[in-house]
Amino acid sequence: MRVVRNIAVDVTSSVIALLVALMAVAAGLDGGYLGDERLFVSLLVTVPAVVALWFRRRWPVGVALALLAPVAITDLAGGAALVAVFGVAVHRPLRTALWVGLLHLVAGIPFSIRYPDPDLQAVGTNTLALLLLAIVIGWGTAVRARRELIASLRERAARAEDEARQRAEMLRGLERERIAREMHDVLAHRISLISLHAGALEIRDDLSREQVADAGSTIRASAHQAMEELREILGVLRASDRDELRPRQGLADLDELIGEARKAGMTVHLEHHLDGELPAAVDRTAFRLVQEGLTNARKHAPGAAVAVLLEGGDEVRVRVSNPLPARPVAPALPGTRSGLEGLAERVALAGGRFAHGIRGDGTFTLEAWLPWAK
Known part of the structure; x- marks a missing residue:
């Protein structure tokens, strides 16, 4: 999606630059100050300037500086220059964009004096150029600030999600430790009963069959309960701290x-x-x-x-x-x-x-x- 969006923006930028060039050609022909030789030279430097716009993301400042020459030669490259300055404002700090915009303004002054617009003259032309440069720099700076804000919000959201996941893991670990501490006494009690009755069966030979059966039943029941308790805490890592164990409650x-x-x-x-x-x-x-x-x-x-x-x-x-x-x-x-x-x-x-x-x-x-x- 991002590649498609970039291609669409590049195509739109190129179309805008070409439309501005065509408007300048029409104005020059109507004003009579754009002859065939100047038209050929203007087109010769404007077309590469429009093509160079496709590389402005990788080298925004370099492309903008490269367009200073076409701007000094012809007003047909004005649209491409505005797009290039806009790219600098989007991808570079405001200070850099201001310097590049100032250079483009200065580069176009000699041409406006030599070939003044019949209606605006040199002062009006340069004032309009200053206004357009200020608009594209402001617009580009706003786009850059919005992108930085979105990136910051995404980073904060990802960090918050990681922290929440880590906190949940910590809570689960703490609860496992509490369960293990709570179960310790129960398991110890069951195993001690099994050991006691098994020891009695081992060392005493005077027990009746009923007593042996009772001891065996107790051992079986205790073993069953111990297995139930052990199944619950299987895989739970027991903490080694010395906190007081909680009493059993049910x-x-x-x-x-x-x-x-x-x-x-x-x-x-x-x-x-x-x-x-x-x-x-x-x-x-x-x-x-x-x-x-x-x-x-x-x-x-x-x-x-x-x-x-x-x-x-x-x-x-x-x-x-x-x-x-x-x-x-x-x-x-x-x-x-x-x-x-x-x-x-x-x-x-x-x-x-x-x-x-x-x-x-x-x-x-x-x-x-x-x-x-x-």
Whole structure:
């Protein structure tokens, strides 16, 4: 597209330069000061000047300086000279364009004095030339400034996109580290149970068959739970810092969480339709979803009633919704959307699906579907 545009501009510039030359020929013939010999010489230097315009992007100043000679010889090259000066203003700093424009103005003065226009005379001709040069330099400078602005905006947009991508990667990495720290104690607990019961089976030979069966069942259940926990954090790089590990929380603590929210003045409607034991990873993820939903509602829609729904089927569905305030509310603490980033990462690691946004009824909804193998 850019090549096509450049070709179209070059063709248009050449046509404009030729039209100006034809107008000058017509004026010279009508005024009687353009004979056959001068016409031949003028065309001889004007045609190469028009052809040279096709190289003005690569050598804008060189082409403009090369056109000083045709300008000093004939007024037929005036259109080509204006296009060349315009190219200098577009591709070079304003100071350079002013110097080149001044040289073209001076170069045309001797010709205007020797062959004055019958109507404008030398003073009028040079005044018009000065006006035209000022217009093309101003126009070219404006085009150059616009192009620089667009390039700057594109660079800023690309830089902002890179920064956003890096920030998202950092947030995902931080959430992986937090999940790994949170899971550490659980895995250690499961493995220690397996080791304890396996050791008992190894060193004690006085256990009854029922006791051996119970120990084996405990080992199998602990191994199964440990594999569930390990599957969630597989591939997660654990940080080596010494931050205090967070305590394990799940839906067993949901009533306490809702109670704290209500004590803080929130109106929370809870619909809990989950029956049966959830996998540990799903249990914690569901708890975090409700916790983050209540936090978001408290920050961005204070005083709004929050509806919390937990129901099960083939999947565990968790939904937290609240109506948007009539007017935007500035949160007391600035938000960075890292909570939603972390939830998306948690749900993905648990093998589920996550969605959030504003619905058609004017409510903000946070919703997730988590796998539940009964």
